[in-house]
Amino acid sequence: MLLHVLGTAAGGGTPQWNCACPGCSGARAHPHRRRRHASLAVQAGEGRWYIVNATPDIGDQIEAEPGLHPGPGLRQTPVAGLVLTDAELDHTLGIARLREADGLEVLATAPVRQALMDRLHLGAVLGPYTSVTWRELPLRGSEPLDGGAAALHISAIPVSGKRPRYAADAPDDDAWVIALRLYDPASGTSAVYAPALAAWPDHLQQAAAEADLVIVDGTFWDDEEPRRTGISSRTATGMGHLPIDGPGGTAELLAPLDARCLYTHLNNTNPLVDPAAPQHKRLARLGIEVAHDGMEIEL
Numbered sequence: 001m002l003l004h005v006l007g008t009a010a011g012g013g014t015p016q017w018n019c020a021c022p023g024c025s026g027a028r029a030h031p032h033r034r035r036r037h038a039s040l041a042v043q044a045g046e047g048r049w050y051i052v053n054a055t056p057d058i059g060d061q062i063e064a065e066p067g068l069h070p071g072p073g074l075r076q077t078p079v080a081g082l083v084l085t086d087a088e089l090d091h092t093l094g095i096a097r098l099r100e101a102d103g104l105e106v107l108a109t110a111p112v113r114q115a116l117m118d119r120l121h122l123g124a125v126l127g128p129y130t131s132v133t134w135r136e137l138p139l140r141g142s143e144p145l146d147g148g149a150a151a152l153h154i155s156a157i158p159v160s161g162k163r164p165r166y167a168a169d170a171p172d173d174d175a176w177v178i179a180l181r182l183y184d185p186a187s188g189t190s191a192v193y194a195p196a197l198a199a200w201p202d203h204l205q206q207a208a209a210e211a212d213l214v215i216v217d218g219t220f221w222d223d224e225e226p227r228r229t230g231i232s233s234r235t236a237t238g239m240g241h242l243p244i245d246g247p248g249g250t251a252e253l254l255a256p257l258d259a260r261c262l263y264t265h266l267n268n269t270n271p272l273v274d275p276a277a278p279q280h281k282r283l284a285r286l287g288i289e290v291a292h293d294g295m296e297i298e299l
C-alpha cells in the first residue's frame, strides 16, 4: 500500500488568508511551516491514484506530487477519482477545480452526495463540463477501490452525524462523517484515515486496533483552544473535533495502539504548527507523530 500525504491543515490552511495568529504569521515568515488542506493520495493500482478529499488546494497538491502528474497522453491523468470523508467545504470545493476532467469518479456516502447535489448543486453546475460518476462508499464490508482481485479494498466507518453548516437542517445520519479503512490483500496491511472526528465509536476503535497505520484528526490540541485563541465561542468538541490532549482526547486513545499513529488536519491555532513547540516532545514520548505535507508512507 502506497500513500502520499498531500496536505495536513484544517479549514483555511496554514497560513489562512485572513489570519494573523502566531501559527499563520509563523508560516508566512518560515515557508517550511506552511500546510495545505488535509488530503491523502492512495495508490489503487499501477499509475492509478484516488485522492481523499478534494480541497481548495487540489490543483497545487497535484502539481506538488510527481506521481499525480499527467502523461504520456496529452490529457491522460493518473488521478482515477476522489473519495470524500464528509461534505465540509474544505473537503469538497476542489471537486469543481477538476472540471477539466474527461470524467470523474467520486466515492461518498449517501448523505454527503445528497448535500453536494441538493445544497451545492454540484451535479447541475458540473454537468456541462464533465461527467461525474457517483459511487456509494460501502458501510458494510469492503470493496475493491479500483477493480481486480488483488486491488486495494476500501470501506467506510460511520463516525458522526456532524453536518456542514450549509446543510445544518438536513436529515440526521451517522454517515455524514466517516473514517476510511484501506486494506491491501497483497501485503495484508491496513490503514485508517479519519481527518474529522467528533466521536470515537466502537467500530473505529476496532479498525484502529487492527491497523498498521492510523492517521486522525489533530485539529485542536486541547478542548479550550478555539475559545482561548479567540477564533470561536465554541470548544473543540463543540466544533466537532475531539481534542488531542486531555481526558477523552485522542492521544490517550492512540498511545496504546500497535499501529503507527499520526495527526493530520491541524488548525492554524494548534501549537503543533510550530516545529519548536514542546507539545511535539509530549507526543513523541507517546509514540505519536505529526504528519507533514509531502510525506510518503508505504505499508
Ligand SMILES: [Zn+2]
Pocket (backbone or CB within 6 Å): 016, 019, 020, 021, 022, 023, 024, 025, 268, 269
Ligand atoms: Zn491563523
